[in-house]
Amino acid sequence: MEEENSNYNQILEKLESKASIKQEIYRNTVEVFALAKKVLSKTASRLHQDYSVKDPSVEVFYRETNQFEAELKFSGDMLMLSMHSNIFNFEPGHSIFQTSYVKADPTLSYCGVIYLHNFLADSIKYNRLADEGMLVARILVNKEKRFIVEGEGALGFLYEVFGDDVINEETLTDILERAILLCLNNDLQLPPYAQVKDVTLHQKQSIMAASGYPTGKRLGYQFKSETQQNNQ
Known part of the structure; x- marks a missing residue:
């Protein structure tokens, strides 16, 4: 107790x-x-x-x-x-x-x-x-x-x-x-053209369905495949 x-x-x-x-x-x-x-x-x-x-x-x-x-x-x-x-x-x-x-x-x-x-x-x-x-x-x-x-x-x-x-x-x-x-x-900056020139139809359709390219104040924009490659 x-x-x-x-x-x-x-x-x-x-x-x-x-x-x-x-x-x-x-x-x-x-x-x-x-x-x-x-x-x-x-x-x-x-x-x-x-x-x-x-x-x-x-x-x-x-x-x-x-x-x-x-x-x-x-x-x-x-x-x-x-x-x-x-x-x-x-x-x-x-x-x-x-x-x-x-x-x-x-x-x-x-x-x-x-x-x-x-x-x-x-x-x-x-x-x-x-x-x-x-x-x-x-x-x-x-x-x-x-x-x-x-x-x-x-x-x-x-x-x-x-x-x-x-x-x-x-x-x-x-x-x-x-x-x-x-x-x-803090301005938007375009990524190098070579990094975003290749895109699958699925990625393009997904991007437009989401009202545009995934964008950030620091990153400009990146395709999903590019993001995945950078993270590997």
């Missing part, structure tokens, strides 16, 4: 040290995500107002697709903002555990995650499920709303010190604007 009580008390302690904290982090991440959606919506409005006068054919709009996802379309690009519903910790041995900030309270390493993905707008429009996108950045938020950003370009180092600042609208505006610039600077 004493051992059973000991186990039960440990369960209660774990709920206090982990479950409640994770719920707090989840609520924080929801708040940050809501603020990020607000910033993205405001950015879309500004871009539409300032650029539609110059070229009304360039589409710029914002929409929320579900509780955990929103997207900004600008010309041929789509920046997708999404929040994971779970809470994560870093892998053992990560440098985050060597910081004085986390050493003082190990529960500070638990984070909610917000992702920024770049896809081609046509990938979404035509439901081209084989198309590849790019993870531009991810924002990690802890129980104190302290954060770090892991990402491409300047987003890989500007916000890499955990515990320095509480995330706010100004910071999110900078992160999202830099993400948009990364999308715009």
Whole structure:
């Protein structure tokens, strides 16, 4: 009986040290995500107002697709903002555990995650499920709303010190604007002609049934046979 009580008390302690904290982090991440959606919506409005006068054919709009996802379309690009519903910790041995900030309270390493993905707008429009996108950045938020950003370009180092600042609208505006610039600077590139000149009728019919060539921001396009050969 004493051992059973000991186990039960440990369960209660774990709920206090982990479950409640994770719920707090989840609520924080929801708040940050809501603020990020607000910033993205405001950015879309500004871009539409300032650029539609110059070229009304360039589409710029914002929409929320579900509780955990929103997207900004600008010309041929789509920046997708999404929040994971779970809470994560870093892998053992990560440098985050060597910081004085986390050493003082190990529960500070638990984070909610917000992702920024770049896809081609046509990938979404035509439901081209084989198309590849790019993870531009991810924002990690802890129980104190302290954060770090892991990402491409300047987003890989500007916000890499955990515990320095509480995330706010100004910071999110900078992160999202830099993400948009990364999308715009990442152009489609045609693969060498020799790599795509051979195609079976089945592949061609499958491609057209899927509304076009499988396409990604980094890859240009590839036939399935070429992809298989590259993976062998």
